[in-house]
Amino acid sequence: MLSTLSISNYALIDSLEVDFDKGFTVITGETGAGKSILLGGLSLVLGKRADLTSLRVKDQKCIIEGTFKLDTYGLQNFFEENDLDYDVSTVIRREILPSGKSRAFVNDTPVTLGVLSSLGENLIDIHSQHQTMQLTENDFQLKLVDALANNQKRLSEYRKGLKTYRKAEKELQNLVDVQVTANKEQDYNSFLLEELEKAPLKLGVIEELEEEYEQLNNVELIMEQLSKGDQLFNDEQIGVLPLVTEMRQSLSKLVDFGTNYKDLYERVKSVLIELDDVSSELQRLQEGVEANPDQLEQVNNKLQLLYNLLKKHNAGDVSELISIKNELADKVFETANLDQKIASKTKEIQEIESALEVQAIVLREKRNAVTPKLKKKLESDLGLLGMPSASFEIELSASESFTSTGKDELSFLFTANRGGSYGELKKVASGGELSRIMLVIKAILAKYEKLPTIMFDEIDTGVSGEISNRMADIMKDMSGDLQVFSITHLPQVASKGNHHFKVYKTEGKERTMTNMKQLTTDERVVELAHMLSGKDLSDSALAHAKQLLNSTQEV
Template identity: 65%
Template sequence: MLAKLSIKNYALINNLNVSFGEGFTCITGETGAGKSILLGGLSLVLGNRADLSSLRDKNSKCIIEAEFQIAKYDLSSFFEKNELEYDDLTIIRREIHPSGKSRAFINDSPVTLNILSDLGSSLIDVHSQHQTMQLTEADFQLRVIDALAENGSLLSDYKQQLKTYKRYEKELSALLEQQREAIKEHDYNTFLLEELQSISLKQGMQEALEEEFEQLNNVENILEHLSNGHQLLNDEQVGLVNLLTELKQISGKLAAFGSQYSEINSRIQSLFIEADDIATEFQNLQEGAEANPQLLEEVNGKLQQLYDLQKKHGVQEVSELIDIRNSLAEKVEITENLDSDIQTKEKKLQESKGKLQSLANELLKNRNKVIPQLKKQLESSLKPLGMPSATFQIELKESKEFKSTGKDELTFLFSANKGGSYGELKKVASGGELSRIMLTIKAILAKYENLPTMMFDEIDTGVSGEISNRMGEIMQDMSKTMQVFSITHLPQVASKGNHHYKVFKEEDSEGTQTQMRKLTAEERVSELAEMLGGKDISDSAMAHARQLLA
């Protein structure tokens, strides 16, 4: 509920501080006293756009601050979502600077106007004759029916399932588009993949092939060098192996004369073993090396194929070709598996659709069950409000489309006169009729929903005393479970309030200012008497005022 309101430097208000209580609060004042200014200031902390012309002193900033007790509104998730500090006593502040810059704060944390507006709509519902068009909207009408049907939990399940259904629809659409694109590329990708698979790509294969090609292509030079080397190692007179054999014999004889000779002998023995092994390896290599034109052609062919593929794909390494091959294999596999994926997704979509349809059917069933009750409550409540012949035709039909609130299409028709034709509210109901219908609907909603503070702005304009008395009773009844404000010109309504505030103008050295204060019991009698009979208050008016309050 709204606990405090502070307004500084706004229109005719210089500095206003006022506290409010629970229940039904009435605000009265002469025409032009500034009741609309008060409402305008309040609207700024609810997220409305600021107008620089509303600054009283153009050189100073305007500050509007409101304190709300929000414990019963279950808004902790809103604060968490917007990374705001939650407090049961929440303070909203709005600043409008002379430069035109506007700033908004929730519990001293700066916020955007969108966030402020979202929170504001959960705290105060301002209702005037100019704001009854909400009543003509199907979403609002359906909300009333759902409140009576207690569809809150069911509607939440439906919306969650709708989100799942929409996600499956989107995913299926993406798969089908992917399939269309993949089919266009599938044949070409398959050709490229087969081309890469035909060469059996492996890490290091290019180096191995290039080495093998060099050996086969230079086999005559290799054989010549191997022959020369073998001769140097094995010549009977000057061959390295024979020379090392003689040296080994000499060092063997020296080994017995001391450790230093023994060490030399060991080293010469190692040299001999290594030289003899190299001589054997030369002989083996010489025997193994032979011209093989067919193998040379085959190796050269593989190399050229590898070079061609590297050039074709714009790479230089076999590892890059392997990556391309793997990527193509994945694309081809995905394309070939898309049919299975699409079938799986279609099955999930149909299952989700079935659950969604079941929930939509349940919503329709519950709504149809309470429509007669809503019709009866509306018509009976409007009779004492000067609309004795008002009747409604409310029907639901199932549409083909899943909407955010179900599949129902609502027809909400109204007739104010007996035997009159039915039409849409926005076409056949007058402003005064819409106000009374909205008041009745809000009163019904108050029994089923935890509504925010309700601010009725002169919705009783143009109605008789008897009807206004009943409107006041309705607002009074609503205030038993919520905070209700009524800005009114009618004493019958003002007398029903638990609290009575008067808005008035006063003049001082700084000019004309709008002020507001809570009336005492006796002041309240005088205010009602003045509303009944004018400035010249008569004894009968005072008596009537006391009677109204009693």
Template identity: 60%
Template sequence: MLTQLSIKNYAIIDDLNVSFKDGFTVITGETGAGKSILLEGLSMVLGKRADLNSLRDKTSKCIIEAQFSLGGYELQSFFESNDLDYDVQTIVRREILPSGKSRAFINDTPVTLEVLTGLGGRLIDVHSQHQTLLLAEHDFQLKIIDAIAGNSKLLKTYRSSLAAYKNTATELDALLQQQQNAIKDQDYNSFLLNELESTPLKEGMQEELENQYEQLNNVETILSQMSAGHQLLQNENSGILALLYELKLAIGKLTSFGSAYSDLNERIQSLHIEADDIASEMQSLEESVETDPNRLEEVNGLLQSLFDLKKKHGATTVTELLEIRDDLREKVDRTEHLDEDIEVQKSLLAKQEAELLKLAEELNLKRQAAIPELSRQLEEDLAALGMPHATFKITLEAASDYGTTGRDRILFLLSSNKGTDYGPLKKVASGGELSRIMLVIKAVLSQHEKLPTLMFDEIDTGVSGEISNRMADIMRKMSQHMQVFAITHLPQVASKGDHHYKVYKEDSEQMTRTEMKRLSTDERIVELAEMLGGKELSDSALAHARQLLN
């Protein structure tokens, strides 16, 4: 509920700060005192677009702040989904800067106008003549019946089932589209895959093949150079090994003359061992080298295939070719299993549709059962509001598709007077009648679901004193379940409030500003008397005012 409202520098409001309580609150004031400005200011924190012309002082910013108590509103999920800190005592603030820009905050966190509007619609419902347009909307009409039928949990289950059904249908459509595209590409992808798989691709194969090719293509040079090297190492008289051996013997005789000669001898020993090992390896390599024209041709063919594949697929490395091969293999495998996947999705979709149909039929049955009770309540309340012959004809028809509220199409018809035909509400009811119909509908809804703070903006305009008295009774009854405000010109309505606020203008030499205060019992008597008989207070007007309050 709304617990506090602060408005600074807005229209003719300079600095207004007022607190509110639960129950039924009435707001009165002379025409032009600023009641509509107060409501416009409040609408700013509910998401209405800002207007620079609204600034009282064009050099200062306008600040409008409202505090709400959110206990029982179940808004935690809204705060979580919008990354906001949840607090039972939530503050919503709107600022209009002199530059024309506006900013919005929820608990001091900046938010977009869309988020602000989303929260505002859950906090305050402003009921005016314009809101009667909702009466013609299909979803709103179903909402009324669902409230009577107690369909809240069932609708939640249905919508969850509908979301799963739509998700499966979307996945099935994607699979079918994928199948159509895959059929066109399947042969070509299979050809490319076979071509890649026919070449034994592996990491490092190009370097390995190139090394083999160089060796096989230069066998004679390798053998010739290896033979020359062998001679240099192992020649009996002048080979490196023979010379190192003689060097080793010569220096070996000096080891007893000091560590320096011992160290030198060890180094020569190492050289001899290393040279001997090189000689053995060269001999082994020389023996392994042989002319193999067939293998040379095979290696050359593999290298050519590799180069062709890289050019064809725009690859620069064997690694990229392996990735392309794996991707093609996945596409081919996926296409081959698409039929199976499609059948699985079709089976799941049929199962979900059966469950959805069952829930939709259950909603329909509960709605059908609730229609007589809804018609009775509406007709009974409207009779008390000066529409004694108003009757409703509410029917449900099956739709071909699944909507967010089920498969029902509602026909909500009204006959306002005896002998008149039934017709859509907006065609057969006047503006005043529509306003009364909306009032009784909200009264019905308030008994069955948690509604936000409800603000009635002069909906009693143009009705008689007796009917306005009954309208006030309905609003007061609603306030047992929720916080209700009524902006009114009628003393019959104003007298029924638990709390009474007056909006008035205060003039000074420099400016005129709007103020608002909560009236005491004595002040209420004076205010009601003025509403009854004007500024010239008479004893009869005061007595009548006391009688209304009692």
């Protein structure tokens, strides 16, 4: 419920703060007094886009603030999903800056215009000519039928299933798309994989093969140098080993003459052991070296294969080739298993579709059960509003595809005249008839689901006094379940309000300002008298106004 509205520096409003209460609130005022300005300001709080024309004083910002009591709205999840602090008394603030930019806040937390608009839809329903056209839309008509059928919980469960169904359909299409692409690439990927699998891919393989290649390619040089080294070690005349052996034998004769000689002997002995080991290694290497043209060719082929693969795959080293091989193996495997995945996903969709079909049928059965009651209620209530011959044809038929409301197509036809031809509302109903139909529908919805605050903007335009009296009764009856506002020019409607506000203009020396105030009982009598007879008050007008107000309040 809207409890407070504060507006500053907006259009003709300098500064305004008004408190509202539950029940039926009427707002009156002369044409041009600024009732539309009030609505415009309220719309900004609810998320409507703004521009610099909103500013009264162009170099100052406009601030519009609304306080809402949310204890019965069930909006905790909305606040949680949008990271907002929930408060039973929530303050929404909208600021329009001189630069043209605007900012929005919910309980002092900045929000986007999208979030504000979504929240606003749950707070106030401003009835206007544009909204009346919603009446002609199939989804709105189904909403009415579902309210009577108590289908809200069923629809919620159905929509969860539909969301899963749509997701599964998308996943299936993605699998099919992947399969089409994969089938085109499968042969090539398999060829690349086979090529990499045949290559000796392991870390360090290129370095090992390059070393082996150099050894095989220089075998004569290696054999020559190893032989020369063996000769230098073992020649009887000048060989290293005979000479060092002779040196060891000489020093062995001195070991008893002191530690210095003994240490020197031990060092030469160690050197001789190491040299003997080196000589043995030279001989072993000599025995293992031989020319092998076939092995050289094999090593060279392996190296060239690896070099070519590195270049072909634009890889920096063998580890990258291994990664590419693994990726190709995954692709080939996935492609080979896509048929199974597609079959599994298709089965899943069929199962979800079967469940949705059952839910859609239940929705249709519940809807069909209440359409006679809805037809009777609409025609009866419209009869009280001066449309005694109003008649509806409401029929449901199965549609081919799933929608957010099930699998139903609703035929909602209307005629205002006895014996007239039925047609779609937007084609056969006048603006005044649509307004009355919408009022009746809102009244019905208020009995079956929790509606936000409703503000009717001159819904009674163009109707007679008696009919407007009945329209006021409907709005007042609705206010027992929710907060209802009515902007009206008719005294019959204004007299029914629990609370009465007047919008008026005051003219200063330099500018005109729009103001709003709540009327006392005496002020209401005067206002109603003006609405009955115009500016010139007469005793009879005042008496009529007092009688109208008293009779209404007694009821």
